[in-house]
Amino acid sequence: MRRRDCRTAHWRISSLRSRKAYARSTAPIGPLLAKELREIAAGRALWTMLLLVCPLVGYSFVQAVSLFSESSAAALQSPVLARSLSPLDAILVPAFGSFYVAVTLLFPFVAIRVLGQEKESGALRLLVQLPYRPSTLIAAKFCAVLAAWLMVSIPALSALAVWAILGGHLAAPETLNLLLGHLLYGVLVGAIGLLAAVVSDNSATAAIIALAVTIGSWVLDFTLAGRSGLSAWLAQMSLTQTLRPFEQGLLSAGLVVGITAVIGGLAALTIVWLPPGTPVRAKIVRSVSCVLVIAAGLGVATQIRASVDLSEDRRNSFSRTDERLLATLRLPLVIRVNLAAEDPRYIDLRRSVLAKFERIMPDVTVVLASERSNVVNPSDTYGQIEYAYGDRTDVSRSTSPREILPLLYALAGTQPPAPSVGEEYPGYPLVVSADAVLLWFFGGLPLLIVLVWRWIRRPPPDKGPLVHPGAKP
Template identity: 60%
Template sequence: MPALRRCFLRSLKPQTRAPLLPLLVKELWEIFGGRAAWAMLLLLCPLVGFSFMEALRIYSEASSVAIGSPVMANSLSPLDGILVPTFGGFYVAVTLLFPFVAIRVLGGEKESGAVRLLLQLPYRVSTVIGIKLVAVGLAWFVAAGVACGSALLAWLFFGGHLAGPELLNLLLGHGLYALLVGSIALFAASLSDSSATAAIITLAFTIGSWVLDFTTAGSSGFMGLVAHLSLTPTLRTFEGGLLSFGLVAGMIAAITGFCGLAAVWLPTGVPARKKMWRSAVCVAALGLTLGASGALRTTFDVTEDQRNSFATADQWALAKLTGPLLITVHLAIEDPRYVDLRRNVLAKLERAAPNVTVEIADGLFSPRTGTSDERYGEVTYVYNRRTDASRSTSPREILPLIYSLAGLAPPTQLSTPDYPGYPLVVTQTGPVWAWFFGGLPLLIALCWRWSRRTLDVRKMFKLEDTHAHA
């Protein structure tokens, strides 16, 4: 008897070699067999279509003015003018609509009680959650291909230009954001027995991020740290054309953490105290991982015009500054001069030099407090105990100052071709309007109808098989 008992218990243990494809197919059928995914695809057509057409109209107006001026033309980038606005409409849909699609892979099973049968299959709980996340990611890929893919094909049809690294980096950012939203939805579905409650919890995360980002914008200190909890700023780095290894690692860690929490709370029959303890361990591991990822400062500028970097010779020279460079800014964060300084100098310095520290001086003049500082507007640079100050926000004046502090001669600038810009005037946009507001929704509706008919046929065959066995 003990031997039989051990054999029986061993057969109940999850088998890691069980085939994963049937489970993935089941999850995909669960997503596209419901209304949420198809409804999101239909709503994406006018949302992304209108965003793309407005971006195309504004880009064409700017191009009509700059097409005869090379100086104005080099400021026209498809990344800023077309890609970011188009994917911006897609981002809104992912934030507000995608949670309902992601919740379906688990919420329905929790409501019907089928999750108890699912957990008896020869799969680990972590494997089940991982496959569900993969299915959610594939659903996002389909939605992006249908809506944003149509916009990109239309842009290429009109003769527009696309840079591969910029596009892939933007897709990576939006894909990671969608997986993060999907992992939060899975965690919310594992906590609640109702899909409606899980949707409310997920929207509290996503919409709460908008509110948090709005209320803490321009704040420093503790509120500045709280602002980093928002999901909204994660896409800004990708939209700016930067590939940050620290940000990518942090988002992957957050996705893994929420999936881990979902795996903790999904099994039934486990005491709540034990789940709380496991959740605490998971949150602690997530915090440590996020802290470690924040220390990764490796960043690549993938923009075609290299807007986020200094000239190549300056990049090489700044990389040789092994000593600590301390920059003290006597400017309020909301001051436009600080915004220019941050964009043109500080952000580039932090990526180019290995050891840069930027501090905001206390006691500054601010409309909020009414206090003032005699040195307001001044920026102090300290390197190897040598100090200099400047009120400029231009790299043409600041970089020679830093080279002087480091005892280096300004590098000889290599001649590189200027970014030409890609002006494009589009006048005939009628077919695109017809596609996004007529053809594409009709095609999605037909596919939806076909999927429903296929589902009905499968149910009919299952019913006939049941009668035959009876």
């Protein structure tokens, strides 16, 4: 009898578990997603941030247009000066730069509210008992965070629309690439906020943790900028570095893979720490495996060099004829640079030559030979750049591609290509005043946001007392 009772109890437990698993796999995600969207739209954090972003983006946009107009007044008489006027650098990056600051400092509070309020009120214990997997719950909250980012980006998107209305030029590839970079950055900051909320006891502690990560990345970037070796690798871990290629019109596959891997890893850590009843030791063990997966993803991302230059002025590329010829040079190219990492000449060489070589040629190695002290006490070889292609070498002190490309072609024994015709960037000078636009960012758009906020928070209509149809009056 006891064996039969044990088997019956075991069968009932297994049946109950299978029923729960089946219910979790078949439960519709629509009601859960609607709940998350309603809760984040009903909170004050989202609308407060949206109101703060309006004047911040508006002032930055108007100042950028003013400076662009001053430069355009002189460039209208000179085509050479006009080539340096790019709306990407002069309008889009400054306007979205203020939006980036707001996302870094304010968006973690919006993301924390998605999970922190449920944890403080105890509703999280009831939420995990619903017929949903923890991964489904976190996926719904990530969708709410994404929707919140789309809402807070309305002022920045309206700046693009205003610029187009004023007659400004927008190149679709570089504009969409910049939007993609800010989208990935916003989701990354949101993932940090969700993880901080799930590992903290209250929202205040979660906010401190999230801001420590975001602001700490600024400190890391400023402290280690211009250094080589391990310091340079650590500086690349800064959140600030994620946007710089997008701001230059460069779509890097390795960077996108790396950001996606970090976001996925943070989501996995959030899933691990979500269930309240799981022992802390088990959570820590699972977290270690998630961190290892993130590290592996970043390692794979560093090996991916594929990238696309989406900037209209092709600032990240040589001419098309030079690129076709450089892609055929298969021997290893070793470049030994006798410059300090903080030297402006190395920064110029890196931007105008070395980064382009690494994008185009199959086998390029750059060796930074000099240290910081050589700037104060330079040697005779300081400033020299040695190029070794196959068994041939040559030395130059120039940082201009006009002198370096012929040197490399001579080492490779090939003839330089004919100059490209029709690839010069025309520039888009525009003299216009955007002072009146401040009324939109300081008055019209905030008023519209307040009206929408009040409409969402309005109480449901009173339907009167419920009376049974058969009841007598």
